Amino acid sequence: MYLSKSLNNERMEPRGFVSKKRYLLSFIIATVLFILIVLVSYSFSYVELRRVSALQGETAYNIFEDKLDYTLFGKEVCFEESFEQISSDLNFQGRIIDDLENKLGKDDPGVLFRKKFYTLVELEHMEFIKLLNDRCDLGMSTILFFYSNDNTDLGRSEEVGRLLDSVHSRNSETLIIYSFDVNLDSELIKKLKIKYGVANSPSIVVNEGKAILDPKNIDEIESRLDDFTGFDENGVPIIYLN
Amino acid sequence: MDFIQIVIYISVYIGLFATSFYVLSFLADKKRPKELFEDSELPRVSVVIPAYNEEASIKATLKSITSSNYPKGKLEIIFVNDASTDKSLEIAKNFKSKIVKVFNRAKNSGSKAAASNYGFSKATGEIVFSMDADTIVDPESLIRMVRFFKNKKVMAVTPAMILMDVKGILARVQHVEYLMGLFLRKAFASVNAIYITPGAFTAYRRSFMEKYGLYEEGNITEDLEMALRIQSKGYLVENCPEAPAYTVPMYTFRDLLVQRRRWYFGLINNFIKYRKIISTKYGDLGAFVIPVALFSIVLALIVTGYLFFKLIFDIRKELEFLQTINFDFSSIYDLNLYIVERFLYHLVSNPIVLFVLLFVFILLFYLYYAQKKIGKSFELLINVPIFFALFAVLFAFWWMVSLFYAIFIGSVKWR
Numbered sequence: 001m002y003l004s005k006s007l008n009n010e011r012m013e014p015r016g017f018v019s020k021k022r023y024l025l026s027f028i029i030a031t032v033l034f035i036l037i038v039l040v041s042y043s044f045s046y047v048e049l050r051r052v053s054a055l056q057g058e059t060a061y062n063i064f065e066d067k068l069d070y071t072l073f074g075k076e077v078c079f080e081e082s083f084e085q086i087s088s089d090l091n092f093q094g095r096i097i098d099d100l101e102n103k104l105g106k107d108d109p110g111v112l113f114r115k116k117f118y119t120l121v122e123l124e125h126m127e128f129i130k131l132l133n134d135r136c137d138l139g140m141s142t143i144l145f146f147y148s149n150d151n152t153d154l155g156r157s158e159e160v161g162r163l164l165d166s167v168h169s170r171n172s173e174t175l176i177i178y179s180f181d182v183n184l185d186s187e188l189i190k191k192l193k194i195k196y197g198v199a200n201s202p203s204i205v206v207n208e209g210k211a212i213l214d215p216k217n218i219d220e221i222e223s224r225l226d227d228f229t230g231f232d233e234n235g236v237p238i239i240y241l242n
Numbered sequence: 243m244d245f246i247q248i249v250i251y252i253s254v255y256i257g258l259f260a261t262s263f264y265v266l267s268f269l270a271d272k273k274r275p276k277e278l279f280e281d282s283e284l285p286r287v288s289v290v291i292p293a294y295n296e297e298a299s300i301k302a303t304l305k306s307i308t309s310s311n312y313p314k315g316k317l318e319i320i321f322v323n324d325a326s327t328d329k330s331l332e333i334a335k336n337f338k339s340k341i342v343k344v345f346n347r348a349k350n351s352g353s354k355a356a357a358s359n360y361g362f363s364k365a366t367g368e369i370v371f372s373m374d375a376d377t378i379v380d381p382e383s384l385i386r387m388v389r390f391f392k393n394k395k396v397m398a399v400t401p402a403m404i405l406m407d408v409k410g411i412l413a414r415v416q417h418v419e420y421l422m423g424l425f426l427r428k429a430f431a432s433v434n435a436i437y438i439t440p441g442a443f444t445a446y447r448r449s450f451m452e453k454y455g456l457y458e459e460g461n462i463t464e465d466l467e468m469a470l471r472i473q474s475k476g477y478l479v480e481n482c483p484e485a486p487a488y489t490v491p492m493y494t495f496r497d498l499l500v501q502r503r504r505w506y507f508g509l510i511n512n513f514i515k516y517r518k519i520i521s522t523k524y525g526d527l528g529a530f531v532i533p534v535a536l537f538s539i540v541l542a543l544i545v546t547g548y549l550f551f552k553l554i555f556d557i558r559k560e561l562e563f564l565q566t567i568n569f570d571f572s573s574i575y576d577l578n579l580y581i582v583e584r585f586l587y588h589l590v591s592n593p594i595v596l597f598v599l600l601f602v603f604i605l606l607f608y609l610y611y612a613q614k615k616i617g618k619s620f621e622l623l624i625n626v627p628i629f630f631a632l633f634a635v636l637f638a639f640w641w642m643v644s645l646f647y648a649i650f651i652g653s654v655k656w657r
Contacts, residue, residue, distance in 0.1 A: 015476060015525035018433045022266050023530075029266075030258035037600065041593040048587060092580050099584065103591055162574070163566055169573040217566040 045103040049110050052096045056114065059089050060121045067128055078136035083129060087176050090125060091168075093118060094179055106149050106183075116186050122178045123188065129176060141171070141207050141225050145179040146193065148201035156214055160202040167221050175225065246548050253541040254597045260534045261604055264429040268611075271432035278389040285368040286316045287388055287445075290361030292354055293321065296375035297328040299490070303375050304337045312384040317341055320364050324357040325350040330375070354441070355457035355464035362456050365448065372457075372465065374442040376490050378406065383485035387445045390480040397450040397477040398439045398469065400427060404616055406488040411628055412498055413491040415636065418622070418629035421612040422605065424483050431481035433526035437473060441465035443487035450477065462654060463508025470516040473527055483615045499640060506644035507654045539641060546638030602630065 017023070063086060069075035097118055100111050132138045145164055147157035164177050180189050182201045192198070196205045203211045206224035215221050243251075279285070289307055293300055307319055319342045323331040334344045345364060351357045362370055369388055373379075379401070387399040402424050408417045430436045439446075444465065454471060457464040472479055492498035513520075513532070520536075522529045567573060589595050609622060647654050 015434070015523065015527075017525050017529070018267070019270070022263060022270070025266060026259055026262035029262040030255060033258050033262075033600070034255055037596045038593045041591050041596050044587065044591040048591070095580070095584055096587075099587060099591075159563065159566075162563060166567045166570065166573040170570065218568060218570070 042103070045100055048096060049100055049104070049114065052093055052100065052114055055089065055093055055096075056117055056121060059086055059093065060117075060124065062086055063121065063124050063128055067124075067131075070131070077132060078138075083125075083132060086125060090118075090122060091177070101149065112184070115181060115184055119180060119184065119186055119188055122180070123192075126176075126178055139174060141175045143167070143175065143177045143207075143221070144192070144196065144205040145177055146182050146198045146201050146203045146205075146211075147179060148182050150183060153201050157202040160204070160215060163215065163218060163221070164204070167218055167225075170218075171222070171225060246545070249541060249544050249548075250594060253538070253545060254594070256534065256537060256541070257601065258597075260530075260538075261601075263530070264426060265604075265607075267432040268425065268429040271428060274432055276390070277392040279392040281313075281385075283392065284313060284316055284385065284388055285391065286366060287312060287318070287369045287371065287384060288362075288365035288367035288448075289317070289319045289371040289373050289384075290358055290365060291319065291321050291373045291375055292324055292351075292357030292361060293326060293330045293334070293375035294324040294350065294354075294357070295326045295328045295330060297326070297330045297333060299376035300330050300333050302378055303373070304334060304342065306378040306381075307373065307384075308337060308339075308342060309381050310379065310384045311381045312388070314341060316367075317384070318343060318365070318367060320345065320361045322357050322361040323347065353459055353464075355459045355461065358441075358464075359456040359459065362448075362451060368448055369445050370448050370451070371443065371445050372441055374489060377442045378488045379443060380486045383443075383482075383487060384445075386485040387482045390482060391445070391447060393478065393480075395478045396480050397447045397472045397475075398436075399445045399480045399482055400431075400436060400439050401443050401481075401485040401487040402427075402483045402612075402615060403440050403442060404486050404488050405491045407490055408621060408625070410493055411632070412495060413493055414621070414625040414628045415632050416491040416498070418605075418609070418625050419633065421616075421622075422608045424612040424615060425608040427481045428483050428611075430531060431479070433531070434473075434478050435525075435527040435531035436479040436481060437466070437469050437527065437532060439465050439469040439472075439479060440487075442489045450475075461508065461512070462504050463512060466505075466508055467512050467515070470512050470519065473524065474516050474519055486616055498636075499643065502640035503644050503647060503654050506641055507647050510644065510648045542634065543638055543641055543645075546634055547642070550635070550638075 062082060066077070066082060070077045097111065097114050100108075100114070104111050106112075126142060126144075129138075129140050129142060133140055143164060145161070147161060148154065149157070161179070164179075168175055168177050180192060182189060182193065182198070196208070196211050198205070198211045200213055203213050204215055204221065205211050206221065209224065212220070212224070291300075291303065291307070296303075304319070304321070310317065319337075321334045321337070321342060321344045323334060323344065323346045325347050331344070331346055334342075338344050343364070345360070347357065347360065351360065358372055369391055371384070383401055387401060390396050390399045403420055404424075405413065405417045405420050408414060427436060441464065446468070450472065454475060458467050461467045469479055492501050513536070519528045520532050564571075564574075605626070609626070613619065613622075644654075
């Protein structure tokens with residue numbers, strides 16, 4: 001082999017760090033970017049919380065206005081179509097609150113308050129729908145969905161939630177779904193559970209009938225909807241039995 | 243926060259830290275003093291090209307290297323025909339001249355390393371290039387790379403490896419990967435942390451090989467071993483991004499898998515062999531660059547593995563759900579403004595999505611640098627999205643296969 005300059009006299013020198021200051025600077029940049037991005041993403045949730053608060057206020061106002069128009073001033077409610085928009089708004093707000101609960105945690109005071117308020121607005125709306133059904137033979141079905149965010153029931157609750165979304169999508173003209181977190185520290189929910197005999201979650205109550213624990217498929221729910229023909233003069237659901 | 247989220251956030255933080263370090267190193271590299279040969283000082287150079295059945299590419303390879311602007315009196319090209327059964331030898335003989343020497347081995351050497359070593363043993367240059375028989379170089383690449391050898395500590399110089407003939411989805415993924423490598427190699431060079439010298443085209447100082455040996459013939463990634471050997475002896479590996487060298491991608495899934503299995507298996511074995519490098523005694527390379535690379539591989543495997551199994555689980559769950567609604571698709575995929583709005587909220591309120599966007603931006607910066615060095619490539623508009631969609635999954639898959647071979651089989655073949 002051709003002889004080139006030998007490296008025999010070369011010895012390895014200890015290798016230091018090119019720049020320790022660069023590591024410090026990198027640490028600072030990475031930490032600032034990391035915190036900044038986490039804060040930015042969370043700031044969207046707080047904006048959303050303020051938004052849902054405004055939306056809830058508006059929806060509650062609309063429901064109260066409609067009800068008072070009827071009870072105080074005898075307004076004809078049978079031609080009132082705003083309930084459809086309100087139902088849709090409520091559904092949307094429920095989804096926002098679900099998302100916020102996932103992002104900010106179920107113990108976040110802001111989220112907890114919104115959930116309680118949402119429950120109140122839902123019940124207020126439910127009562128109004130019942131009134132419409134009663135007075136105007138509207139034939140709207142209702143499903144009360146009792147879910148839980150506890151780790152043990154969360155998976156099944158989510159699945160039933162999706163099942164109900166599907167049921168709603170197929171019966172959007174005649175069905176309203178109200179959902180309630182059974183773990184929410186609310187006297188109203190406790191009373192609702194007792195009223196409808198809800199012991200465990202996820203459970204649903206179709207047209208104020210008996211509670212169904214953990215429904216497994218769409219047919220099981222829709223068959224209950226099909227049995228319903230309306231409310232009698234005392235507000236009791238009339239069920240058609242095959 | 244569950245385990246996988248913690249892993250993802252740790253990965254992101256390490257990624258941010260490492261990227262910040264590399265970008266700062268890259269920016270600092272411009273101020274780094276470099277000793278470069280003047281034209282009159284350029285040493286004699288030998289380019290060794292081993293070939294086994296390379297008739298399809300060898301003509302273009304020899305044409306590109308003989309068109310080099312390197313002073314002809316200081317250049318020799320050593321073509322080693324490793325008992326090809328095709329027309330490689332005949333084609334090479336057409337190039338035979340004072341500069342191009344053709345050697346024919348009657349019996350196949352059994353490895354590229356052995357054929358290269360045969361060529362190195364015939365070399366007379368102070369600097370020896372290892373070049374693949376399907377690599378094409380820019381006429382200026384040799385001169386630009388050799389200039390770095392003025393610094394006596396420099397034992398190897400790597401080029402800007404770029405892919406040519408990019409066709410098909412897999413080639414597009416590799417195209418972006420190689421272009422990213424241009425930036426990273428430059429950043430690594432600034433802290434002397436290059437631990438891979440591409441066998442497709444790299445220049446070595448011959449005196450190093452004389453003292454510490456030629457390519458290790460039993461080593462499946464002999465080029466990687468050589469780089470680690472240079473680093474372990476305390477010398478420098480430089481990078482010259484202004485010296486393009488073009489190679490072909492792997493076009494089929496199988497070929498690409500075989501190539502990566504060989505690379506990663508070789509990486510595992512050579513890191514084990516040179517594990518002493520992973521220490522603060524080896525400066526930035528041992529204390530930061532290699533540990534971060536290893537850590538990234540482990541985290542990528544955990545995250546991608548998790549996502550893969552989650553995907554399978556989710557598909558199964560979705561099918562079960564579809565069964566509960568009697569496969570009435572119209573009732574679940576109802577796209578309306580509310581759903582779109584919720585989807586957008588999920589995107590912007592998820593820190594991981596924002597981190598991904600940041601890394602996309604960083605990648606685009608890498609590619610901007612690559613384009614400045616090698617010229618614009620409008621194909622990137624197609625290739626970048628494909629890269630993002632596939633690379634992580636492919637990377638994890640290649641690593642899983644390579645680890646499987648390393649743990650349970652213990653060896654891999656070249657092809």
